[in-house]
Amino acid sequence: MDLVDYLRALRKHWILVVLSVLLGGGAGAGAYSASAPVYRADSLLFVSMYDTGNAALLMQGSMFAQQRVQSYTGVLTSPKVLQPVIDELDLDTTPRALSDHVGSSAPLGTVLIEVTVDESSPQRAADIANSVSKHFGRAVSELEQATPASASPVRINVLRPAVVREDPIAPNLLRTLALGLLAGVVLGTGLAVLREVLDTTVKSLSTITDLGAPALGSVPAGEGGPRPELVVEGSRSPQSEALRQIRTNLQFADVDHPPRVLVVTSALPGEGKSTTAVNLALTAATAGMRVVLVEGDLRLPRVADYLGVEDSAGLTTVLAGRADLDDVLQPYGDTGLSVLASGPIPLNPAALLGSRHMGDLLARLRERADLVIIDSPPLLPVADAAVLARQTDGALVVVKHGKTTRDHLTRALERLRAVDAPVLGGVLTMVPAKASDYSYAYEYGYGYQPTVPDDAEAVVLER
Template identity: 45%
Template sequence: MREQILILRRNWMLIVSFALIGVIMAAAASVLMPKTYTATSSLFVSTQNVETSAELQQGSVFALARVQSYVGLARKPQVLDPVIENLDLNLSASELAKTVKASTSRNTVLIDITATDSSPEMAADIANGVVASLIASVADLERPTNGLPSPVRLTSVDAAQPPSSASSPNTVLNLLLGFLYGLAAGLIVAVLRHVLDRHVRSEADLRRSTNLPLLGGITESHVPRHATGPAVLTGSGTDSFRRLRTNLEFAALGKQMRSLVVTSSQAGEGKSTVALNLALSIAHSGQRVMLVDADLRLPSVAEGTGLEGSVGLTTVLIGRSTLEEATQHWGSAGLSVLTSGPLPPNPSELLGSQAMEVLVQKLETEYDVIVFDAPPVLPVADAAILTRHTDSVLLVVGATHVSQHNLSKSVEQLSLAKANVVGVVLNRIPRSGPDANAAYRSEYGAAPLHAIENNGAPSSPVAEAEAAILRESERNGSPRKEHAARGGTAS
């Protein structure tokens, strides 16, 4: 029942759309369908020349037995040909039979003749014409051979009148059927969509793809969609990364986690945002942290933090600059950042080089934790190569973005590289809707993000983070003053 309700919540707009489409199509069909009119005339079957009650009883039984035969006779050419001739119809007997219907109720001697036509007057004329022709035909067929009158008499008891309204199309019925058919189609499509959808949307979907421990969940931030690069989260977002930081310490099982590669299965899952915020959270705990942008194909740390990107990891690896010259400081927590530097033509070879191994060893001696923002696992082999020089890997899973198959494949590739994957973090969990998880949406003791104000005007989380960092930098005399003067942002 829970899964069925989830299907309805996820696809209610789709189901409603199909129902509306069904109603619209039914309305269009009702408008385009030609109008038809139905007229009905009735006959009474009886016996005649009856003198005694016994003969009357026998005649009633005889009439009941004959009624069904007369119903079938009403649509035969013997009855319909005279109607066609009298009304000058441009139809054959078989074509006219399709517009005529004869029926009777059980245990009665009443026969109803119904005729349908696009003209109400013609429908009434056909019904009355069939009645008259049927009376004549029965009198002729039932006439005894001795010349006496027929023992059966058919009498018209209700002449057909031109109907005042069309019998077809029935607009109300058509709209109801269109709604029901559209609703059924929407439900079928919703179920198929649910069955065929293999995207990771919840923890249950995550468990179907991997047995790795779930170390944390990050809800969708309020950063504008057009923001580029990793985003700094505030409010409940910082609480989520504090929990992630704590869970990482437990996942280390008593071992010191010195170098951590943050990667994902494919692009667009938010690995850079997780890497940046995790590094900030660890730095706020008092540890010396270095964030290295090791994505040498599509780097984003420099753009997201506003730091200089022309000097960084690549210039250090090729000896063009020293580590001290390329290291930049960002934020109030003392976070050190090593941007990617100029993009090389051979990223994989550079990350797997001896120089990279030496650099990682040097960083481990100078910092407590080094966080590497690595490329995604499936498109390129850079992340798997980088794990040779590091001791831990954190896999970011973008909710509703990556499929269960791709997640399983990326875990398999990291396993083949003998990487120490400490766990996964479910990123971009919807804050509302059927896939929202209230466990990651708690804002206990924190003001709602939309209530943050700056000089009486609403402030975004990015602006709040930037203001706090710059204020702290001004108090401490941080080098970020120079960056603020250049117009850099902390988005």
């Protein structure tokens, strides 16, 4: 995934990101109100040497103090200092536990030591800090004595005693909130990217090409509903434009032998096969071709319903020898389109579609039409479409954007190859108009065609 893909993932799953950020903010606010306040007291100590008559020590002067100061910070949190503090203040704790609350730091090159004490009570923090300073001075004096009898050359002065400070240092509302929000952003982004990575549905024509089928184009999503929108003659709707492009691509895929009889199929039900078949047939008829649309889905026929024509007699009637082709072929409007509806549903569609009668019928249709489009059932559940495709010039495989998975498409294409049926190409359909990958999907279908300039209509209107 590159940056553009990440941004696309964020845009697509923005609700997830917003929810995560809200959750993070809420968690921050919750953590803030749930955590007990912490008060800090600090005191500043100054380490000095004074004249003990020891010339060697004096010569080294404050250099000595500076070097010692670093070790003193360790002394400060040792039991040697903290135990007397506990005893003095009568604290219910141990030196080890108390040392977690006591901090010391000595800026390099100085003889200063800062003591900080964090406690749940401001008063106790100040008391401990002052007591630590006091007992620290004693401990150092004792440690630096040359002999038990001699005086210590080091002296600890309290530069700034600890005072009671009522404002807590923690929790910090702004910081806790910011941390929560940041965690939310990270979580949301992670989830969005994860969803995108785990999403194996096909969303671009390049994926179809990658899986081995030529990309014929993509059809944007329309209104939806029980009956799809039909393309209307002369329409400049995105769907109509897309279908015109697909028809052109189909024609030019093999200029010398353009497919004359083709099956429209897909991996699974509900992926837009019938819609594509009907609209492609209408598009070709509008362009002046003699088109026959055959209902080859004898399990869930939809073509007659979508076009609003009769379906009591049709393909199965002809195959059963109960009617002649010309009696049941229904012209559609004044276009060059004729529809062969399903007729009564048979018990064994696959066998019927693979029969010699079917082959003969297709040969007859091929003679009288420029283009025969056969709608069909999905490839993965039943064999019908593969059986049909083998007898035609090839299959057009419909892929539903964001729904058909790579795996299903791969298996569908394998079904076709297994019976040596040519794959004419893939059509990506129901591409959401708002999706940023819409234009992406259009890369192939659009832009290369010699289209009428956009202002052509406007010019006509002005005249």
